[in-house]
Amino acid sequence: MKKLTIRNYTYENALGAFIFESVTVFVPNECKAKITKQSQLEDINYGLSADEIIRLEMSIGLRFFEENFRDIFEGVRLINANELRAIQEILFVNRTDFAKLLGLHKASITNLYKGSNMSSTIANLIMERLGNELSRPGASKFMLDGGAAMPSMDEDATERVNAARFRRNKTAS
Amino acid sequence: MKLRMARTLFNELRKEGRITILRHAWQAHPNRGFTRIELVKLVQGSGNLQLNLFPSAQVGSFLWICKDLEDRRTEIAIVIETEDNGDSIVIIHAFRKGVTL
Incomplete structure (x- = not known):
């Protein structure tokens, strides 16, 4: 899997939502598109460590x-x-x-x-x-x-x- | 990968915290009520690693069978990925019956 950094990632749980300046995500190697925003991850089965x-x-x-x-x-x-x-x-x-x-x-x-x-x-x-x-x-x-x-x-x-x-x-x- | 080797590697990797959770595991079935931190802690807790014998299972995947905080049987499908920058456990799917909350 490829490691990417996403700027302004919104992470949400029952205690609230918070925008993080930078979050590392993993996307499949087959994913060729250049991803920099969270909205671009919508259709991708990405991973978080x-x-x-x-x-x-x-x-x-x-x-x-x-x-x-x-x-x-x-x-x-x-x-x-x-x-x-x-x-x-x-x-x-x-x-x-x-x-x-x-x-x-x-x-x-x-x-x-x-x-x-x-x-x-x-x-x-x-x-x-x-x-x-x-x-x-x-x-x-x-x-x-x-x-x-x-x-x-x-x-x-x-x-x-x-x-x-x-x-x-x-x-x- | 054989089960014995997978168990050894799995134990080493989860001790080091080299775990990645795919979005499908926490988001695809909201009725199962899994959260990301819960999946991390379940994989780091006690359980049993078995071969994934489901016909629709991903080739080379294993099942981590454990109990959640409410003592329900939980099955977590994992793959051990070997990459240049080191191995890691990838959680691809998680299942448990009914949520009482």
Whole structure:
């Protein structure tokens, strides 16, 4: 497969859409056309590498955290089922382990997905777990299983997560 | 490629993160509810690599059989591509029954 760089690539998941300045994609060798834009990829069975997918997902997760931490902390908004699923995928834990991380029963997680059990406190806990995972990828698994070594810290992500946590609301002060 | 060799190579490549996901795997069947990051993590997780014996299967492809986060049987069709800049696992197709969400 041929490696190409696409400018202004829009990557979308349940946490939102984000335009990335440059994304590496793989197109079949038979593809002769000169591709520089995402719109030209519409009819092509192109590929994305695992590293690139993780980079893009983590960036979207971080942006979601930055944009919504304050509102969730202050109870202005909650987390919906689609966002919850996307967060569970970033943590990559099943519902039983997700329940353990939040200190809930597995059945309560099912209720969270139905939207009947979501409260500001639980939404805050979920954001805390997301923040931990973004600043230290693998932290959730480590919290559940333990392990020989603590996962290493992503310094840039930690800085952004902490900035979002301690940023004052515009209306406050 | 023989299954034994494919298993060895598959394990080495997924440890190094040399995985590429084709658009068909995450976009062709939205009812299966696969996301890109989920496919990456499923291939990096535990499972069993088998020969792909489906009559319509791509020649030289293998099936990675694993369980998803909701304990459903998931079958991911992969090809091991050998190129000048190194080998890589290419996910070409993914299947699981029904989505409960």
